Amino acid sequence: MASQVVARRASSTCRTVEVRRKFRANRPRPSWEPRNRLGHRRSRLRRTRLAKAPARSVWAARRARALSLTGEAPHAEEILRCYSALTEVQERIAARVPVERWLGLARRTEGEGPALRLEALPIDQMLPLLDDFLDAMAGVGTPVMTAEAVRLRGVDVARRRALLGGTLSARRPEDDGPAFHARAFLEAVATTLAARVLPRTEPEGPSSGRCSTCGAPPVVATLRDLPDALGSRGLICGLCGTEQRIRRLTCAHCGETAAEMLHIHSVESVPHVRLDECQSCQRYIKTVDLRRRGDAIPVVDELATVEFDLWAKERGLVKVQMNVFGL
Numbered sequence: 001m002a003s004q005v006v007a008r009r010a011s012s013t014c015r016t017v018e019v020r021r022k023f024r025a026n027r028p029r030p031s032w033e034p035r036n037r038l039g040h041r042r043s044r045l046r047r048t049r050l051a052k053a054p055a056r057s058v059w060a061a062r063r064a065r066a067l068s069l070t071g072e073a074p075h076a077e078e079i080l081r082c083y084s085a086l087t088e089v090q091e092r093i094a095a096r097v098p099v100e101r102w103l104g105l106a107r108r109t110e111g112e113g114p115a116l117r118l119e120a121l122p123i124d125q126m127l128p129l130l131d132d133f134l135d136a137m138a139g140v141g142t143p144v145m146t147a148e149a150v151r152l153r154g155v156d157v158a159r160r161r162a163l164l165g166g167t168l169s170a171r172r173p174e175d176d177g178p179a180f181h182a183r184a185f186l187e188a189v190a191t192t193l194a195a196r197v198l199p200r201t202e203p204e205g206p207s208s209g210r211c212s213t214c215g216a217p218p219v220v221a222t223l224r225d226l227p228d229a230l231g232s233r234g235l236i237c238g239l240c241g242t243e244q245r246i247r248r249l250t251c252a253h254c255g256e257t258a259a260e261m262l263h264i265h266s267v268e269s270v271p272h273v274r275l276d277e278c279q280s281c282q283r284y285i286k287t288v289d290l291r292r293r294g295d296a297i298p299v300v301d302e303l304a305t306v307e308f309d310l311w312a313k314e315r316g317l318v319k320v321q322m323n324v325f326g327l
Contacts, residue, residue: 057094058191058195058241059087059088059090059091059094060087060091061297062083062087062297062299062300063084063087063088065295065296065297065300065301066080066081066083066084066087066300066303066304067080067081067084068295069300069301069304072304073304073305075306075307076303076304076305076306078142079303079304079306079325079327080300080303080304082140082141082142082145082325083300083303083324083325085140085141086137086140086141086184086324088140089133089136089137089140089184089188090184090185090187090188090191091188092136093129093132093133093185093188093189094188094189094191094192096129096132097129097188097189097192097193098125099192099193099196102121102122102125102189102193103193103196103197105120105121105122106118106120106121106193107197113215114211114212114213114214114215115197115212115213115214116190116194116197116213116214116215116240118168118169118186118190118214118215119165119168119169121168121189123161123164123165123168124161126164126189127157127160127161127164129185129189130160130164130182130185131153131160133181133184133185133188134149134150134152134153134181135149135153137149137181137184138150138153145180148180148181149181152181163182164182164185164186166182167179167182167183167186168186179326180324180325180326183239183324184324186239187239187240187241187324190214190216190239190240190241191239191240191241193240194213194214194237194240194241194242197213209235209246209251209252209253209255209320211235211237211239211240211242211244212242212244213237213240213242214237214239214240214242216237216239216240216321217237217238217252217253217320217321218235218236218237218238218252218285218320218321219236219237219238219285219299219302219320219321219322219323220235220236220238220285220286220287220288220298220299220301220302221233221234221235221236221246221252221276221285221286221287221288221298222234222235222236222243222287222288222289222290222298223287223288223289223290223291224290224291225291231248231291232245232248233245233246233247233248233250233287234246235252235285236298236299238321238322238323238324241299249262251276251278251280251281251283252276252283252285252320253278253281253283253285253320254278254280254281254283256278256280256281258280261278261279261280262276262277262278262279263276263277263278263279264276264277265277265308265311267307270305271289272288272289272290272292272296272301273286273287273288273289273301273302273305273308274286274287274289275287275308275311275312277312277315277317282316282317282318283317283318283319283320284312284317284318284319284320285319285320285321286302286305286308288301288302299323302323303325303327306327309327
């Protein structure tokens, strides 16, 4: 009798286990709950978060930021859309730069000065790239920009060579039509070469206003928190995009350090951007506070705040370095 009871219980237990197995096997599980070797649930979402995202190019990052700002800064929408289109052309040119060959010619190996001697770049080798850049720019931007690109493409080679050579030597072209296209083209080249000269990390210690990589002046300043310095100030080169640190209370143009000569101007509508004025040299530069707006791209946010430039011009201030659009 006892053996029959045990047998019935064993049979019932086996059926119960079998039912549980079938239920567990057929039970729909959320796709985000896979099991590890111990049988514990493991989130695929966590694994996705830990996966390394593909790096975006500097041009793609700038383009995305420009398009995102069109809604926040409708007064600068035309500029931002033109800039977005410009970065597409610059990205294509940058991909064709023979980095190793041109670095071998432009890298400074001895003496003082910037790490890159841009004036040593081979102009004759750059001209075909410049021509392709002008062809692409003929369909980009405002009617004035388009017409100027077509005009430059039609001038003789000697004049295009002179324009490119002058821009390489000066590193600071004047605000005119030819200079815009020459600078925008050279920006694509210099940014590509600079990425191979110095890593994209903060250099140690303060520095002067001129870029230590290419020698061009800064187009915008930054404020950010670093492991070794809270509220560290940096300057972003207007040509190659390299960022280098500078003393916080220092004019980016003349080096003035007297606090009473350095004034800060800001508006509530754009709390992460301010205007730094130096009364000693009557120059100004915008500063983008990345502590307030971590998604900002300083070069792009500088473009979106043209109202600061209009206000500064009314006060008789001169910009340390105009942006690529001459503003």
